[in-house]
Amino acid sequence: MPGHIDRMAKTKKTVTLGLFAALSLGIYAFESLLPPLFVIPGIKPGLSNIITLYCLKRFGKKEAALVLLVRILISAMLFGNPISLLYSLTGGFAALGIEMISDALLKGKALHLTGAFGGMFHNMGQLLCALFILASVSVLAYAPYLILAGIITGLFTGLASFFLLKIKIPEQP
Amino acid sequence: MSVLSGKIKKPSTIMTAVLVLIAVSCLVCIFRKQNDSGKRVNISSSGTLLATINLNSSTEERVYTVIPATADHEAYIVEGVLTTEEHYNVIRISREGVCVTDSDCPNGLCIHQGIISSPDIPIACLPNRLIISIESGEEINTDAWTY
Missing domain, CATH: 1.20.5 (Single alpha-helices involved in coiled-coils or other helix-helix interfaces)
Known part of the structure; x- marks a missing residue:
């Protein structure tokens, strides 16, 4: 029965994506336990971007967006507040958007560059959000620091997901 | 090549x-360095400018508390320490500069930023929507920033 197999495949995909969302959430929780790296708010490793990039490459755009959305919503419910949800959403989807564009431009190669653009746009998205929430242009003074930090951490997460993609995950029969 | x-x-x-x-x-x-003379400290919460205080060598040491806006009241600033409200940032201004000495925010980044005395980097407390920036009396070179 092809319909049955279709449904099986769909269920399997849902479960796999759910697992990746949980993994991403775990990494996010771990990261939030780390002490702040720098005195400027918003500078952090962005390790859960590894999972977002991995899902984008392995499953596709829609699936990556879904995993990201689930991670952001649950993390806001567990550790955050409505304002931090707003920051996460703008940052996360700005990053995913540019990662899709960059990955298409690079034809799937040089994932570290895609990661760097993602990190940069994540921080720029959050800065834009801060600009509206705080209604003050003085936060723009943080822009060079945040962009630079985004590029550096993005290079790292891009490389990390590149090596993660090399690992063959055994298929369950 | x-x-x-x-x-x-x-x-x-x-x-x-x-x-x-x-x-x-x-x-x-x-x-890039910016010159600093005749500086002013601007304290704003949620985009509302609460206070502007001159910062120079004759500035006396003073402590203020900023209470962010809630559903019940607007944001306001008082002199002295007031930590009975739900959210607060205690700010100390002296001739060396301005710093946040106490805050109820979860990560305390505003306290860790220490004393600032130049317009380069403002102190921001995102949870309490507080921005403390220093403005130099002279006009800032506008060609460097594109808002």
Whole structure:
């Protein structure tokens, strides 16, 4: 029965994506336990971007967006507040958007560059959000620091997901 | 060089160049110095300017508390320490500069920023929507910032 197999495949995909969302959430929780790296708010490793990039490459755009959305919503419910949800959403989807564009431009190669653009746009998205929430242009003074930090951490997460993609995950029969 | 003479075929080359360009311009922005004379401290919460205090060598040491806006009241500033409200930032201003000495925010980044005395970097407390920035009396070179 092809319909049955279709449904099986769909269920399997849902479960796999759910697992990746949980993994991403775990990494996010771990990261939030780390002490702040720098005195400027918003500078952090962005390790859960590894999972977002991995899902984008392995499953596709829609699936990556879904995993990201689930991670952001649950993390806001567990550790955050409505304002931090707003920051996460703008940052996360700005990053995913540019990662899709960059990955298409690079034809799937040089994932570290895609990661760097993602990190940069994540921080720029959050800065834009801060600009509206705080209604003050003085936060723009943080822009060079945040962009630079985004590029550096993005290079790292891009490389990390590149090596993660090399690992063959055994298929369950 | 083949990259300069022929057509640039690799998109990764262009994108690396773009990234390097952005990174270098960020570094230039960070290390560019601004002159500071006749400075003022601006304290604002949720975009409302609550107080402007002159900062110079004759500034006396003072402590203020900023209470962010809630559903019940607007944001306000009082002199002295007031930590009975739900959210607060205690600010100390002295001739050396301005710093946040106490806050109820979860990560305390505003306290860790220490004393600031130049317009380069403001103190921001995102949970309490507080911005403390220093404004130099002279006009800031507007060609450096594009708002």
